[in-house]
Amino acid sequence: MLEIKKNDAVVVLAGKDKGKRGKVLSLSREKGRVFVEGINKIKKHAKPSKSFPEGGIIEKEGSLSISNVMLVCQHCDKGVRYRSTMTEDGRKVRTCVHCGNVL
Ligand SMILES: [Zn+2]
Known part of the structure; x- marks a missing residue:
């Protein structure tokens, strides 16, 4: 079975962002976790750093x-x-079970 990969378009099935769509940014198969662009944003406190000199709250x-x-x-x-x-x-490809489109 081929799995979800980076840059795939996915839809969220559960949680506060249910129904939203985004692009897979990264994933960890071992942990079974996936990061999706714009989904499940959390606020983090950041210390000032070279790339973020002001510090403060960033969304991630x-x-x-x-x-x-x-x-x-x-x-x-x-x-x-x-x-x-x-x-x-x-080649192995993923196809939609409804329309046969290559995903
Ligand atoms: Zn389809």
């Missing part, structure tokens, strides 16, 4: 459980289940 994405996001099919325009399919040249 918090991680979500991978099981709480679903891959978005652009064709179906919603979160979908997918299957892995072998292409004619032997």
